[in-house]
Amino acid sequence: MLKTKLHPSNKHRSRYDFDKLIQSYPRLKSFVKKNKYGDISIDFSDQKAVLSLNTALLKHFYKIDFWEIPQGYLCPPIPGRADYIHNIADLIRDENSALDTQIKCLDIGVGANCIYPIIGVVEYGWSFVGTDIDPIAIESANRIVRENEVLNEKVELRLQKNSKKIFDGVIKNDEYFDMVICNPPFHSSYEEANRGNKRKLTNLNKRKITKSSLNFGGKSNELWCEGGEKKFIGNMIDESKQYAKNCKWFTTLVSKKANLPLVYKKLKSVKPKQVKTIEMGQGNKISRIVAWKF
DSSP states (O other): OOOSSOOTTOTTSSOOOHHHHHHHOGGGGGGOEEOTTSOEEOOTTOHHHHHHHHHHHHHHHHOOSOOOOOTTSOOOOHHHHHHHHHHHHHHHHTTOSSOOTTOEEEEETOTTTOHHHHHHHHHHOOEEEEEESOHHHHHHHHHHHHHOGGGTTTEEEEEOOOTTOSSTTTSOTTOOEEEEEEOOOOBSSHHHHHHHHHHHHHHHHTSOOOSOOOTTOOOHHHHBOTTHHHHHHHHHHHHHGGGTTTEEEEEEEEOOGGGHHHHHHHHHHHOOSEEEEEEEEETTEEEEEEEEEO
């Protein structure tokens, strides 16, 4: 296991400088106030505040001119998404002393927010193909790409028409990717997602929350799927064997440590040449990337 803190290249290792963020995105100012500890911050249980913070971060650190997502769609924490990109950059760098800007990544479940391609393009100059089963998410991500010159010609979005498939129907026969990334749906049902969000809000507010409102948003396919993270990753591993010639490294986020033994067991069944696990930490939360290649 490696790395339990944010990656050294992550721009978000320090506390948020709200004065500078407000300069980049003045609308953030209305959400910034002192918390009960006397620190300048936002209310992370307020979805509008989180959206405003994300917009400010993308404008300030990544020079993104336009970033909007449809109401109710997932607004991901950017520091953790950036950590994934920097860690897979290390994975590539381990084999090549210089990072090639011609690296091509496949983002499974790109979402309406298009966050991984934004960070990968701006930080490393890579190109991306993002897939999603939701036409609205694809439309939203396409708009973000169109409205930001830095992303033009660097990001392509593809609709996955079969919700039971991961790679089938989106990877072309003669196509090659250096890296596959994936942040799979975490929960196995709406009820489980709702319970998890109540726990998160309770921790944020330091009091018991009985009514859930998703502060980071999220549609059903973004937050849960039948069988949850475990089933999704299992399907991804099964399909990856068929596309061994199309992709060098397959990687996925594994949020639940309890799922690791089953992930390793499934990987053993498809006989990859190499498996790596990279541990990541953000605050009190620890997750990990599992990577494999044939």
